[in-house]
Amino acid sequence: MKKSIIFLIIYTTMFTVSCDTDKFLDQPLQGRQQLDDFFSTSSSAETFVNGIYQLVNGTNWNQVNFQRQINEMASDDNWAGNTRQPRPDITGIAQYNVFPGSTYFNLFWENHYIGITRANISLDRIPEVDIEEEKKQQFIAEAKFLRAFFYFDLVRNFGGVPIVTTYNEILEPSINDKVRSSVPEVYTFIEKDLLEAIDDLPLKSEQNSSESGRVTKGAAQSLLAKVYLFEEKWGLAQTMAFNVMQSGEYSLEPDFADIYSVDNVDGVESIFEIQYINNPAFPNIGGQFSITNGSRGDRGWGWASPTSDLENAFLSENDVIRLRSTIIKHGEPVFGDDTVTSFNGLPEENKSGRTNRKYYVPTDKRPEPYQRGQIPLHYIHLRLADVILIHAEAAYFNNDEPAAKSSLKLIRDRVQLPSNNALTGDALRDAIWKERRLELALEQHRLYDIRRQKINGVPRIALILGPEGSFVKYNTEVSTDPFETTNLLEPQNSGTLFDPNIHLLWPIPPEEIQLSRGKIEQNPEY
Numbered sequence: 157m158k159k160s161i162i163f164l165i166i167y168t169t170m171f172t173v174s175c176d177t178d179k180f181l182d183q184p185l186q187g188r189q190q191l192d193d194f195f196s197t198s199s200s201a202e203t204f205v206n207g208i209y210q211l212v213n214g215t216n217w218n219q220v221n222f223q224r225q226i227n228e229m230a231s232d233d234n235w236a237g238n239t240r241q242p243r244p245d246i247t248g249i250a251q252y253n254v255f256p257g258s259t260y261f262n263l264f265w266e267n268h269y270i271g272i273t274r275a276n277i278s279l280d281r282i283p284e285v286d287i288e289e290e291k292k293q294q295f296i297a298e299a300k301f302l303r304a305f306f307y308f309d310l311v312r313n314f315g316g317v318p319i320v321t322t323y324n325e326i327l328e329p330s331i332n333d334k335v336r337s338s339v340p341e342v343y344t345f346i347e348k349d350l351l352e353a354i355d356d357l358p359l360k361s362e363q364n365s366s367e368s369g370r371v372t373k374g375a376a377q378s379l380l381a382k383v384y385l386f387e388e389k390w391g392l393a394q395t396m397a398f399n400v401m402q403s404g405e406y407s408l409e410p411d412f413a414d415i416y417s418v419d420n421v422d423g424v425e426s427i428f429e430i431q432y433i434n435n436p437a438f439p440n441i442g443g444q445f446s447i448t449n450g451s452r453g454d455r456g457w458g459w460a461s462p463t464s465d466l467e468n469a470f471l472s473e474n475d476v477i478r479l480r481s482t483i484i485k486h487g488e489p490v491f492g493d494d495t496v497t498s499f500n501g502l503p504e505e506n507k508s509g510r511t512n513r514k515y516y517v518p519t520d521k522r523p524e525p526y527q528r529g530q531i532p533l534h535y536i537h538l539r540l541a542d543v544i545l546i547h548a549e550a551a552y553f554n555n556d557e558p559a560a561k562s563s564l565k566l567i568r569d570r571v572q573l574p575s576n577n578a579l580t581g582d583a584l585r586d587a588i589w590k591e592r593r594l595e596l597a598l599e600q601h602r603l604y605d606i607r608r609q610k611i612n613g614v615p616r617i618a619l620i621l622g623p624e625g626s627f628v629k630y631n632t633e634v635s636t637d638p639f640e641t642t643n644l645l646e647p648q649n650s651g652t653l654f655d656p657n658i659h660l661l662w663p664i665p666p667e668e669i670q671l672s673r674g675k676i677e678q679n680p681e682y
Contacts, residue, residue, distance in 0.1 A: 191281060198287040205278055205295050208302045209369075211271030213430045213535060214263075217444040217528055221535075223264040224600045225448060225460045226250060227313075231602040232620050232627040232651070233593070237461030239645035240452060240505040246459070247646065249662075252621070252653040256663035256682045264313065265665050268306040269320070275303035276323045297356035301371045301379070304349035305537075308383060311342045312604050315661045315679060319345055335675045336664075343387050350380040360405045360427075368422045368431070374405050375428040378538045381546050386608055393550035394559070397543050400427070401563075406540040408570050413481045413492055416514040418521045418533045427538040434523035434532045442523075443531035445515040451484075453500030454511070455526060461501075462510040464637040465630055466597060475594055477571040482597050484511040486639065493518040501639075507646040509639035512598045541567055541595050548588045557584060567591055589616075607660055614656075621654035628652050657681060 195201050214220035228234040229250035236243075236250040248255055278299040282292060310317045318334040319342065337345070357373040377400045384393035400406065409415050409425045417423075421431055432443040450456020462483045470479035480491035486501025486509035496519060503509035517526075517533055548563035557580060564587060565575040579587055592605055606617040620627045628651050635641060640648065663682035 191277075195281040195285050198285065198291060201278075201282050201285045201287060201292075201295055204274070205282075205298055208271055208274045208278065208299060209430070211267055211274065212302065212305065212537070214267050216440055217448060218260065219263045219267045221444050222448060222459075223260040225445070226260055227603040228460050228598065228600055231606060231617075233463060233466045233597060233602045234460045235463055235507040235640075235650065236459065236646055237507050238452065238458035238505065239507055239643055240458065251647065251650045252655070252659055254659070254663065254682070256678070257666050258663075261662055262665045262667065265310070265668065268310050271306045272303055272320055273323050275299040275306070276321060279303075280322060293356040294358065297353040297376070298371045300349040300353040301357070301376050304346045304353070304383075305379060307342055307346050307349075308379065308386075311339060311346070312386065312607075313662050314664055315339055316342055318676065333675075334672055336677060343383060346383055347380065350376050350383065354380070359403070369429060371428065372405075374400050374403060375538060377403075378427050378543050381543060381550075382538075385546050385550055386604075388553070390550045390554040394547055394554050394556065397547035397550060400543045401540070401547060406543075408540055408544075408566070410570070412477055412571055415536070415539065416481075416533070417492075418517050421534050425540045426534070426536050427540060427543070429534045429536040429538075431534045432532050434530050436525060436530065440529040442529050443515075443533045443535060444528050445512075445535065446517050446531040446533055447528040449512045449515045451499070451501050451511045452505050453486075453502030456511070458502070458506050460512065460598075461506050461508045462512060462598060463508055463627075464510075464635060464640055465627055466593075467510070469590065470594060470597075473573060473590075473594065475571060475573060478594055478597070480513070482513050484513045484516060485509060490516065490518070493520075495519045503639045503643060507640060507643050508637070514598055536599070541570075542601070545588065545592050545595060549585075549592070552585055552588055560584060560588065564588055564591060567595055615660060617654070617660070618656040621651040622656070623652050625651060625654070655681070 194204065226246060226249050229236045229246070230252065236247045244253075245255065245258055245260070249258060249260070279296060282295050282299070285292065307317070307319075316336040316338045319337045320334070353371075354373055354376045357371055357376055358367075360372045360374055363370065363372065377396055381393050381396035381400065384396060406427060407424045409420075409423055414420045414423060415425060422429065432441065434442050446456070448457045449460050450458070452458035467479065467483055467485075470482070484490050484499050484501070486503050487498055490496040490499050491513065493516075499511070501509040501511055515533065517531060523530055523532060544563045544566055548560045551557070551559035551563065561575070561577055561579065561584065568575050568591070576587070589605070589609055593602065596602075603617075606620055607615055609616040611619065619625060622628065628649055631640065632649050658681040661679045664676060664678050666678075669676050669678055
């Protein structure tokens with residue numbers, strides 16, 4: 157039986173990443189003496205911390221990133237897309253016919269607890285390493301940030317989860333004592349890690365080129381601002397986001413199209429990103445999304461295709477700049493790729509004939525082999541526009557509408573859209589929420605946003621999905637989209653099975669419940 161990650165024995169977590177090759181080294185460390193040897197120098201300690209970073213996006217396509225794509229498919233921004241391959245394990249989640257034992261939930265959970273365990277080992281052992289004090293505190297702060305990142309991902313997907321703080325806790329007898337902490341307890345733990353990390357992390361401007369991609373003070377502040385937003389701690393979220401905005405460390409890319417340009421690694425807007433390279437000798441050191449998201453007519457897998465509902469949201473704002481850098485449509489030119497004047501979205505095998513432009517690599521920029529795990533396109537988890545919109549939303553709910561409108565204007569100015577300074581009340585709130593949808597579209601924020609956003613106490617997702625939801629009604633009663641209304645292999649009414657009493661969270665992997673002897677309880681109704 158596959159081992160539970162909460163209860164994973166220590167040997168399976170003792171992997172590291174070579175600084176030169178970025179290749180996982182399968183080196184199980186079985187005992188204290190080997191741990192002592194491993195944490196004997198500054199370089200070995202840094203190498204171990206590097207191994208935590210690798211779990212942010214997982215070590216293969218299906219560990220973490222494909223679950224993130226499925227989350228997009230389960231929103232109004234994406235269809236599952238691929239109608240050529242019958243995959244109920246994917247489309248079932250996207251359509252809310254959810255199987256609790258899904259491989260994707262299991263791998264997501266496991267990956268994150270491996271990352272947490274590596275962080276715990278680092279936090280336990282690095283204080284003993286004979287290393288320059290400033291560097292020691294930086295490594296400890298990076299481990300705390302990454303542990304907080306993993307727990308934030310877990311709590312947003314599963315609700316309360318077991319909190320593990322030392323690697324000894326995964327061994328017997330502690331193994332049988334683990335229960336789910338409450339959601340507030342998990343958030344308190346995340347806050348503590350981030351608050352402790354902030355002061356010991358460098359500014360982005362203090363990093364040299366070899367440190368690009370490592371966690372910075374701004375990354376910790378930005379993640380904490382987002383955590384406060386999810387907790388509806390509006391004042392704290394507004395203040396923390398403002399600190400990042402006023403730091404002088406980041407700026408909006410003048411050209412929206414440059415945010416996800418393959419030539420713009422660690423750009424001026426990027427706060428925390430995972431960087432990839434292409435090296436055929438190592439199959440999984442490159443990115444995945446360009447292939448798994450890519451059109452089946454363009455060497456991709458065809459999953460997570462944008463909806464016409466999302467395209468209409470751009471068109472309603474006359475938002476040409478962001479639309480062309482977000483959605484590629486079958487039969488139309490690809491913005492930024494002069495070699496493609498009529499894109500093959502393969503609509504006979506794709507629900508919407510649309511593809512994610514943000515993860516598209518222009519033809520003349522593609523490496524060979526052009527395949528999954530070889531794409532040198534960075535993936536951004538935190539960027540300044542997100543933080544500015546966190547500030548806008550938090551300011552609005554903190555009864556500071558002038559600040560909210562000022563931040564909203566910053567985002568719209570970049571893409572040459574007018575701002576309505578007369579907006580107030582619900583209209584201003586809705587404008588901020590719409591701006592988040594358009595600005596961050598297809599970057600895997602949407603499901604989390606509509607789950608947490610509420611109107612009169614009702615999560616917005618319950619107004620969008622479900623039999624009476626606006627997205628379902630659009631698809632079944634309004635839409636005349638030539639792709640979506642003709643390719644019916646993916647149901648046109650996808651989303652009707654959504655139930656707010658169940659689907660605001662995903663199910664806990666059943667193996668975790670079984671191996672905890674029932675002390676970890678399943679989410680309601682699964």
